[in-house]
Amino acid sequence: MPDIRELGPxxxxxxxxxWSTEVADYVIVCGWxxxxxxFLVGDAAGGLYAFEGKSGTVLWHRKEVHEGSLxxxxxxxxxxxxxxxxxxxxxxxxxSKDGESNKALDLGKGWVEHLQWSPDGQFLAVVFSQYVYVxxxxxxxxxRSDKHPSTVSAVAWSKSNELATACYGQVTFYDVLRAQxxxxxxxxxxxxxxxxxxxxxxxxxxxxxxSVHFWRRSTAQDAEMTGYPGKPSQLAFDQxxxxxxxxxxxxxxxxSFQGNGxxxxxxxxxxxxxxxISSLAFSxxxxxxxxxxxxxxxxxxLLQKNGHGEPLGGAFxxxxxxxxxxxxxxxALAAVNANxxxxxxxxxxxxxxxxxxxx
Amino acid sequence: xxxKQKVPVTILTGFLGSGKTTLLNKILSEEHGKRIxxxxxxxxxxxxxxxxxxxADEEVFEMSNGCICCTVRGDxxxxxxxxxxxxxxxxxxxxxxxxxxxxxxxxxxxxxxxEIRSEFSLDGIVTLVDAAHxxxxxxxxxxxxxxxxxxxxxxxxxxxxxSDESLDTLEARLRDMNRMARxxxxxxxxxxxxxxxxxxxxxxxxxxxxxxSFLEPEYPFxxxxxxxxxxxxxxxxxxxxPDPMMSLVVVADQGTDEESLNEGAESxxxxxxEPAELLHPGDKIPLxxxxxxxxxxxxxxxxxxxxxxxxxxxxxxxxTAEEFDIKVRRMDTSVSESGSNQPNNLLIxxxxxxxxxxxxxxxxxxxxxxxxxxxxVDPEKLNAWLSQLLSEKGVDxxxxxxxxxxxxxxxxxxxxxxHMLFTSQPDREWGNESRRNQLVFIGRDLDEEALQSGFDKxxx
Numbered sequence: 001m002p003d004i005r006e007l008g009p010x011x012x013x014x015x016x017x018x019w020s021t022e023v024a025d026y027v028i029v030c031g032w033x034x035x036x037x038x039f040l041v042g043d044a045a046g047g048l049y050a051f052e053g054k055s056g057t058v059l060w061h062r063k064e065v066h067e068g069s070l071x072x073x074x075x076x077x078x079x080x081x082x083x084x085x086x087x088x089x090x091x092x093x094x095x096s097k098d099g100e101s102n103k104a105l106d107l108g109k110g111w112v113e114h115l116q117w118s119p120d121g122q123f124l125a126v127v128f129s130q131y132v133y134v135x136x137x138x139x140x141x142x143x144r145s146d147k148h149p150s151t152v153s154a155v156a157w158s159k160s161n162e163l164a165t166a167c168y169g170q171v172t173f174y175d176v177l178r179a180q181x182x183x184x185x186x187x188x189x190x191x192x193x194x195x196x197x198x199x200x201x202x203x204x205x206x207x208x209x210x211s212v213h214f215w216r217r218s219t220a221q222d223a224e225m226t227g228y229p230g231k232p233s234q235l236a237f238d239q240x241x242x243x244x245x246x247x248x249x250x251x252x253x254x255x256s257f258q259g260n261g262x263x264x265x266x267x268x269x270x271x272x273x274x275x276x277i278s279s280l281a282f283s284x285x286x287x288x289x290x291x292x293x294x295x296x297x298x299x300x301x302l303l304q305k306n307g308h309g310e311p312l313g314g315a316f317x318x319x320x321x322x323x324x325x326x327x328x329x330x331x332a333l334a335a336v337n338a339n340x341x342x343x344x345x346x347x348x349x350x351x352x353x354x355x356x357x358x359x
Numbered sequence: 360x361x362x363k364q365k366v367p368v369t370i371l372t373g374f375l376g377s378g379k380t381t382l383l384n385k386i387l388s389e390e391h392g393k394r395i396x397x398x399x400x401x402x403x404x405x406x407x408x409x410x411x412x413x414x415a416d417e418e419v420f421e422m423s424n425g426c427i428c429c430t431v432r433g434d435x436x437x438x439x440x441x442x443x444x445x446x447x448x449x450x451x452x453x454x455x456x457x458x459x460x461x462x463x464x465x466x467x468x469x470x471x472x473x474e475i476r477s478e479f480s481l482d483g484i485v486t487l488v489d490a491a492h493x494x495x496x497x498x499x500x501x502x503x504x505x506x507x508x509x510x511x512x513x514x515x516x517x518x519x520x521x522s523d524e525s526l527d528t529l530e531a532r533l534r535d536m537n538r539m540a541r542x543x544x545x546x547x548x549x550x551x552x553x554x555x556x557x558x559x560x561x562x563x564x565x566x567x568x569x570x571x572s573f574l575e576p577e578y579p580f581x582x583x584x585x586x587x588x589x590x591x592x593x594x595x596x597x598x599x600x601p602d603p604m605m606s607l608v609v610v611a612d613q614g615t616d617e618e619s620l621n622e623g624a625e626s627x628x629x630x631x632x633e634p635a636e637l638l639h640p641g642d643k644i645p646l647x648x649x650x651x652x653x654x655x656x657x658x659x660x661x662x663x664x665x666x667x668x669x670x671x672x673x674x675x676x677x678x679t680a681e682e683f684d685i686k687v688r689r690m691d692t693s694v695s696e697s698g699s700n701q702p703n704n705l706l707i708x709x710x711x712x713x714x715x716x717x718x719x720x721x722x723x724x725x726x727x728x729x730x731x732x733x734x735x736v737d738p739e740k741l742n743a744w745l746s747q748l749l750s751e752k753g754v755d756x757x758x759x760x761x762x763x764x765x766x767x768x769x770x771x772x773x774x775x776x777x778h779m780l781f782t783s784q785p786d787r788e789w790g791n792e793s794r795r796n797q798l799v800f801i802g803r804d805l806d807e808e809a810l811q812s813g814f815d816k817x818x819x
Contacts, residue, residue, distance in 0.1 A: 026444040044444040069445060087413075087441075109414075113437070129416070150418045150433060168420050168433060190420035190433050208431060208472070209422040230473040276473070322444075338444070 014300055014313030015345040018332060019056030023049055027322055027336035029073035033082060033096035036327040039334055040096065041342060042070045042084055050099055053327065056344065060099035065092060074115040074124065079328075081137065083124055085112035091126050093139060103139040114152070120160040123176065127152045132165050134176045143176045153192050158200035166194040171203055171215070185215045187222065193233045197241035202257065204244055206232035212246050212255075223263050225255065236280040238287055243268075243307050245289050247277030252291055254307035268307030272314065273297050279324040279335075288312070290333050292321025298335050300347070317343050365480040368452040369556055370465050372506045373487030374496055375458035378516040382487060382548035382555070383455060391552050396449035398438055400457040411449050413438055417457055419464045429779070430464040431471050443478050451556065452479065459502050462486075462509040463757065463778060470780040483558035486510035486540075487548065490529060491520040497532075497723065504725040507533055508757045508801045509777075510540045511558055519546045538727040539760060539799050578624055579606075579631040582679040584687075584709035585613050586672050592690040593664040593707070595644060595674070600683035603655045605676065606635050609664065611646050613673025615711035624715065627675045638662060654683075663690065671710070679714060725757075727801040730814050735766040735794055740817040745781070748813060753779030755805065761798035762786065766819060774798065 025043035033040050038059060039051045046066045050059040066086025075082040075096070085091045089110050093103035107128040114127035123142060126133045129151050134143040150168035157163055161177045168190050173183040190208035197204075204214040210228040212235070215221065225246075232248030244255045244262070252270035255262035275295030282289055289301045289309065296318045303309035320338035327334070334344045373379045387395060396411035415434040422429040435454065442452070456465055462484055469481040486506045489496075496503040507513065513533055518526055530542055543550050597605070608630045613623050635651040640660040644650060654660055664687075666672065676685065689705040741763065749756065759776035763783075770785040796818075800810060 025447075028444060069441065071441065111441075113441075150420070151416070151437065153433075153437075168418065189422060190431070192436075208420060208433070208436070209429070210473075 015298070015315050015333065015347060018344040018346045019051075019054075020341065020343045021051065021056050023047060023340045023342065025340055026338050027340055027342065028070055029084075030323045030334060030336045030342070031073060031075045031082070031325050032327050032334070033075050033079040035079055036329055036332070038079075038096055039325075039342075039344065040073065040075065040082060041336060042073050043340060044069050046070045046086060048084065048094070048099065050096065051342070053332070056342075062099050065101075066090060071111060071113050072115045074117050076117050076137070077119060077121040083115050083117070085115050085126065087111050089128070091115065091124075091135070093124075093137070105135060105139055107133065114155050116155050116157060118157045118160050118163075122160060123157075123163075125155045125157065125163050127155055127165075130167070132163065132174075134163065143174075143179055145172075145174060148172075153190075154194035154205075156194055156196045158196050162200075164194065164196060164203065166191040166205055171205060173217075183217060185217075185220070185222070187213055189213065192231060193235050195235040195237050195244070197237050197244075197257075198239055199241055202237075202241065202244075204235055204237070204246075206235055206246070206248065210248060212244075212248070214244075225253075225262070225267075228253070230276055234277050234280045236282050236289070238282045238289070238303070239284065242305055243287075243303055245270075245280050245282070245291075245303075247280060247291075250274060250276055250293070252277055252280065252289070252301075254289075254303060254309065256305060256307035258305050262307075265307075268303070268309055270299075270301050270309055270311075272299055272311055275320075278321050281324045281326055283326050283330045284328060285330055288326075288330070290324050290326065290335075292324045292335050294320045296321060296337065298324065298333075298343075300333065315343065315345065317341055365478060366446070366450065366452055367482035367557060368454060368469065368479050369482050369558075370462060370484045371453060371455045371487070371555075372460060372462050372465075372484065372509070373458065373514075373516075374489060374492070374503060374506070376492070377458070377487035377489040378514075378545075378548040379455055379458075379487050382485075382514070382516075382550070383453065385548060386453065386552055386555065389552050391556070393451045393556070394449045395451045395453055396442055398435065398452065398454045400455055400460070411442075411445075413442075417460060419461075429467070429471065431468045432464050435465065435468050436472050436475055439475055439479060453556075459500070461502055461505055463505065466509060466758075466777045467780060470777055470782065482556070483511040484509050485512045485514060485555045487514045487516050488533065490515050490517045490526060493529065494532075504536065504723060504803075505757060507536050507540075508725045508727075508803075510537060512555055513537065513540045513542045514548065514550055514555070515542055515544045516548050517546065518544045532723065536723050536725045536727065537801050538729065539758070539801060578628060578715040580608070580624075580627065580675045580677055581715055582674075582676045583613075583620065583623070583713045583715070584674045584676075584680055584685070585615050585711040586674070586687055586707055587670075587710050588666045588672050588687075588707065589669045590666050593666065594661045594686075594688045594690045595664055596659050596661045596686050596688065597652065597654060598659055598684040599657070600654070600678060602678065604651050604653060605678055605683060606631070606649060606651045607644070607677065608649050608675045609644055609646050610673040610675065611670065613671050615671065620711075620713055623673055624675070631675075680709075680712070724803050725801070726805060727799060728805050728807045728810055730761075730798045730800075730811055731795065732814065732818060733793065733795045735764045735819050736796055736814075736817045737819050738765050744813050744817050748810075749776070749779045749781065752802070752805075756800055756802040758801045759798065761796070763796050763798075764789065764794040766794075 025045040027043050029042040037053045041049045046064040048062040048065050066088050068087030070086045072085045083093050089107045091105040092101045094101045110129050116125045124135045130148045132145040148167045152165050152167045154166040163174050165172050171185040191205040193206040201217050212225040212232050228248035230249045232246045234247030236245045246253045254268035273293035275293045278294045279292040287303045292298050299314040300312045301309040324335045418433040420433040608627050630649045633649050635649045637651050639653050643663045687707045762771045762773045773786040774783045
């Protein structure tokens with residue numbers, strides 16, 4: 001019998017059953033609002049739900065909010081309002097508290113697949129096929145991009161007035177106040193996902209050809225990480241920007257940016273899921289990574305600076321894990337799945353991890 | 360994790376005006392019990408009251424390695440990825456492409472993307488052909504011939520606008536380009552839904568059942584006539600025919616039974632492979648030699664033939680006797696003494712005749728090649744050969760289908776590929792059936808001999 005302490009500082013059982021429930025359809029989006037007091041969920045049929053954060057009691061429920069299907073949700077940094085978008089080409093802005101919508105933005109015939117509030121909550125970036133719009137919280141249009149060469153596949157804010165967009169062949173940084181291009185990073189490949197390091201210097205993109213491509217903005221240096229068995233659509237930086245966790249297969253590959261890395265280094269590999277990784281989320285503080293898989297499994301890992309890590313706990317939810325979200329206080333973890341299932345676990349971290357992560 | 364049934368996908372291609380929209384509407388309006396999600400191209404204008412019609416801009420993405428075989432349809436990946444979350448709403452997907460689309464990237468999407476591959480299966484590619492205009496289109500654009508080459512079903516549409524004769528010619532041309540496809544004729548895209556959906560296009564047995572002559576050998580000659588001749592001199596005469604030249608091999612001692620005919624045909628194939636000697640009217644035709652008869656002058660042309668001992672002489676001609684009105688007459692003086700004024704009596708009819716499946720003139724760059732061999736193949740050798748072949752010729756090989764026998768595997772291994780990508784998986788058990796292998800390649804400027812000898816080296 002191995003010493004249980006060798007399996008991890010706390011052994012098993014780090015995820016304690018909290019509450020669980022089920023909604024009508026495939027859950028597409030989720031997130032915590034109202035400082036963790038509400039858990040918001042949107043499903044494929046366009047159903048929108050708010051659950052009380054601790055008990056799972058339904059706070060409110062709206063039906064068919066987007067015709068066709070709901071595709072995206074972004075919760076405002078203050079947690080009081082949030083935005084949803086769908087196949088109907090609309091963006092709706094909602095109040096978290098009562099589920100009342102006071103703004104509807106119609107972009108036209110087409111899908112709205114991505115939404116992102118700026119870090120200061122002043123702007124909402126909206127992707128509409130080959131264009132990106134920036135609206136104020138009041139719904140007023142502030143800026144609109146030129147036509148991109150292909151459909152925009154991801155957006156991310158590097159700072160409150162600078163927005164990055166990814167599409168086939170390029171990542172572009174726009175100053176949305178001055179309406180100008182700050183930087184364009186080009187590479188011939190179909191970029192399917194994008195994350196920025198918290199300081200905004202590193203841009204990482206998952207590519208259709210089963211690789212992760214990244215750039216350092218300060219030096220314009222770029223590098224390519226290949227050898228993934230699948231398409232790395234899931235990417236997550238920890239809050240210090242030290243490690244980048246990537247999916248693209250059954251194994252989580254973690255690249256460490258310490259020293260001169262990750263170029264020329266061996267990544268950490270977290271290998272417990274049986275199916276392909278479908279979601280990744282770092283805790284808000286500390287160096288905990290939560291991962292969900294198409295096989296219905298969820299794991300929490302404690303990572304080291306060098307990208308290596310060990311499992312702290314796991315659970316099985318029975319269906320493709322579509323999204324995963326840490327409560328703002330990191331004391332609970334939620335996962336939503338393809339069968340409409342919602343699972344929330346209390347997470348008690350009895351070991352000391354630096355609240356500042358790796359630094 | 361449950362093993363869900365993959366959703367079948369049909370790709371609908373064809374030039375503008377070929378009738379795609381009509382067919383699409385017909386499929387959607389018919390009672391077939393399927394809930395079909397349609398992914399329509401940006402120019403699509405299907406005005407239908409159907410739940411799931413999604414417009415997609417065709418975005419063809421090349422990969423960073425710059426290989427054109429590795430192109431995918433980015434829009435399809437996004438749309439299908441989202442559709443997967445609404446699986447309760449549909450059980451079939453139809454993808455309509457624009458007229459000028461290269462079907463390669465669409466088909467490759469179902470091989471290249473791991474998520475799409477795990478949820479959807481490519482059921483078949485249906486190409487609509489405008490019978491009145493396809494001849495011009497084939498000459499003018501690569502996309503048009505690629506659409507024909509990629510098809511599992513070719514719907515020859517608007518047949519009411521052309522004569523039966525030109526339809527036959529057109530169908531033969533299309534079959535030459537793609538021997539794998541089923542050809543269906545229609546007036547206003549009025550084909551039954553079963554001919555285009557749920558093809559299980561990979562059912563090779565079905566393909567073979569439909570076209571029994573699919574793998575029948577082709578010969579460089581269309582006709583054989585066997586003549587019983589006594590020693591003496593003979594005249595072989597020909598009328599003007601479809602060509603100013605015709606090649607021929609005359610074989611001594613040709614038997615008339617089936618086996619001898621096939622043996623003769625095989626040895627003639629070898630003789631036909633040798634360079635032909637050009638003969639002008641009046642020249643003597645040598646035995647067992649490949650010759651070209653020059654037939655440019657007007658009227659009936661004669662060549663002579665000398666027979667030393669009596670027996671059966673076989674004429675293996677490039678075209679049928681009918682086309683050139685080929686006649687054999689005795690020219691000996693010994694006979695003409697008694698009946699010099701009755702030349703017609705000297706006409707010698709063949710004692711046996713045979714027409715062969717002719718090797719068509721492959722005018723189109725795009726064509727298909729079939730390999731059929733008995734026995735087993737070595738998996739490693741096959742893999743090495745295929746890898747090399749596809750990396751070198753993948754651009755020109757549009758599609759590949761077939762099945763293989765491995766000695767240690769009780770089941771057939773079926774192959775299916777698009778350009779450089781291919782999948783193989785075990786299929787039904789061989790049982791008592793004798794082990795054999797069949798592969799079909801469709802592509803541009805394919806080297807049949809190289810493919811066959813390459814495959815032969817993989818046999819154990």
